[in-house]
Amino acid sequence: MTDVATICSDLxxxxxxxxxxxxxxxERRAAEYVAGLLDEAGIEPILFESAPRRxxxxxxxxxxxxxxxxxxxxxxxxxxxxxxxRIHPFSGEVLDGCVHGRxxxxxxxxxxxxxxxxxxxxxxxxxxxxxxxxxxxxTGEYGAxxxxxxxxxxxxxxxxxxxxxxxxxxxxxxTRIYPIAVGERGTAWMRLTxxxxxxxxxxxxxxxxxxxxxxxxxxxxxxxxxVRLTPEVARLIDELSQALGTPIDLERLDEExxxxxxxxxxxxxxxxxxxxxxxxxxxxxxxxIPGTAExxxxxxxxxxxxxxxxxxxxxxxxxxxTREFVSFEEGVSSPADGLFDDLAAALLAEDPTxxxxxxxxxxxxxxxxxxxxxxxxxxxxxLLLPPGLDYFGMxxxxxxxxxxxxxxxxxxxxxxxxxxxxxxxxxxxxxxxTAADSPTESAGAGGLTSx
Numbered sequence: 001m002t003d004v005a006t007i008c009s010d011l012x013x014x015x016x017x018x019x020x021x022x023x024x025x026x027e028r029r030a031a032e033y034v035a036g037l038l039d040e041a042g043i044e045p046i047l048f049e050s051a052p053r054r055x056x057x058x059x060x061x062x063x064x065x066x067x068x069x070x071x072x073x074x075x076x077x078x079x080x081x082x083x084x085x086r087i088h089p090f091s092g093e094v095l096d097g098c099v100h101g102r103x104x105x106x107x108x109x110x111x112x113x114x115x116x117x118x119x120x121x122x123x124x125x126x127x128x129x130x131x132x133x134x135x136x137x138x139t140g141e142y143g144a145x146x147x148x149x150x151x152x153x154x155x156x157x158x159x160x161x162x163x164x165x166x167x168x169x170x171x172x173x174x175t176r177i178y179p180i181a182v183g184e185r186g187t188a189w190m191r192l193t194x195x196x197x198x199x200x201x202x203x204x205x206x207x208x209x210x211x212x213x214x215x216x217x218x219x220x221x222x223x224x225x226x227v228r229l230t231p232e233v234a235r236l237i238d239e240l241s242q243a244l245g246t247p248i249d250l251e252r253l254d255e256e257x258x259x260x261x262x263x264x265x266x267x268x269x270x271x272x273x274x275x276x277x278x279x280x281x282x283x284x285x286x287x288x289i290p291g292t293a294e295x296x297x298x299x300x301x302x303x304x305x306x307x308x309x310x311x312x313x314x315x316x317x318x319x320x321x322t323r324e325f326v327s328f329e330e331g332v333s334s335p336a337d338g339l340f341d342d343l344a345a346a347l348l349a350e351d352p353t354x355x356x357x358x359x360x361x362x363x364x365x366x367x368x369x370x371x372x373x374x375x376x377x378x379x380x381x382x383l384l385l386p387p388g389l390d391y392f393g394m395x396x397x398x399x400x401x402x403x404x405x406x407x408x409x410x411x412x413x414x415x416x417x418x419x420x421x422x423x424x425x426x427x428x429x430x431x432x433x434t435a436a437d438s439p440t441e442s443a444g445a446g447g448l449t450s451x
Contacts, residue, residue, distance in 0.1 A: 008112035009092035012101030018076035026053025050146035063124035070161035074136030077103035110381040144369035166379025179359030181379025183333035188299035201287035225272035269362035303331035346416035384409035
């Protein structure tokens with residue numbers, strides 16, 4: 001196997017499941033493996049923990065300019081039900097040209113590309129800060145949030161960043177589109193609480209909080225949020241129209257999504273705010289009306305739409321249901337020029353027929369944490385994918401996998417972007433070094449500190 005495929009496979013065999021409770025197996029073993037690879041390449045890793053086994057790694061590679069670029073990614077993955085998978089989710093098996101396992105796309109494959117490039121010993125055109133973080137799949141409190149609050153000095157000089165969920169190929173007919181993320185919706189995870197009068201289940205209810213909460217949750221689920229076309233999404237639609245050679249009517253976007261289902265997937269989730277009830281918790285016995293009932297809602301809002309979103313939620317909740325934030329992060333956006341143009345150029349150098357376009361993510365990433373310290377973020381994890389692979393379905397899905405050739409393409413694109421003297425021919429660098437055969441147990445030269 002090539003270096004990048006071996007690293008990806010090794011990472012996938014390390015179970016870093018994050019169930020959101022803060023009490024999972026932790027990311028320490030994966031962090032130690034990453035630190036070992038960096039140390040072997042002469043790059044000094046710094047490890048720190050926000051809590052036992054919630055470990056992150058940061059390293060800096062000097063370049064020709066001290067205007068630093070941050071490349072960040074997360075070590076944790078969401079849970080996987082082994083019984084649903086064709087191949088064990090923590091096997092890291094390479095089969096049919098793909099590396100299989102939970103996190104192959106989200107996002108250990110991207111970490112492998114970054115590490116494979118760094119291990120080549122290429123001098124970057126600007127300082128690079130590499131961050132491999134815990135806890136992105138929950139609130140980020142133990143990972144990026146902790147890093148920017150307690151270890152901000154490690155990101156000194158960083159003005160821009162790249163991370164997950166962009167730069168992949170998306171096929172629409174004969175057109176190969178490369179969405180590069182320039183923004184993402186804000187996050188409002190909320191706990192809803194209804195309070196009433198406890199009593200016997202056989203008697204007429206005085207004030208049943210379960211019923212009150214159920215009505216509020218139903219109103220939220222049934223609400224049809226209006227279209228709010230942000231400048232970033234408008235540009236995405238315009239460039240998709242040019243790439244596909246067909247006008248897309250901005251006044252009839254729901255109909256256009258039906259007409260252009262492949263292209264529509266790239267913008268249907270960012271035309272509106274959204275709120276989805278996800279959890280319910282009420283009662284303790286069938287014949288007892290409880291005094292309280294709770295629910296959780298995953299709310300997302302477009303950049304600049306915070307106040308409208310919250311006002312709508314409060315109206316839908318009504319006077320008897322209160323809300324509090326489990327996690328709240330503002331939406332973020334970055335210019336579709338400057339670094340964006342460099343990202344597009346790196347893709348085109350490896351795939352001259354591709355069409356890079358700006359893109360806004362429906363969900364969220366650690367970019368929100370880094371935005372709080374003034375670092376502009378872009379979603380750029382370059383992958384060349386076959387037309388039949390459902391990229392979006394791989395995120396948190398069953399049988400997650402990533403093509404080896406796609407990973408190798410990503411390493412070459414990163415070289416175009418990062419190296420002071422990149423390869424001159426498309427496909428000239430494939431990353432054929434061999435990494436360690438199994439995860440490393442040593443922390444490397446950086447050592448482990450508590451933060």
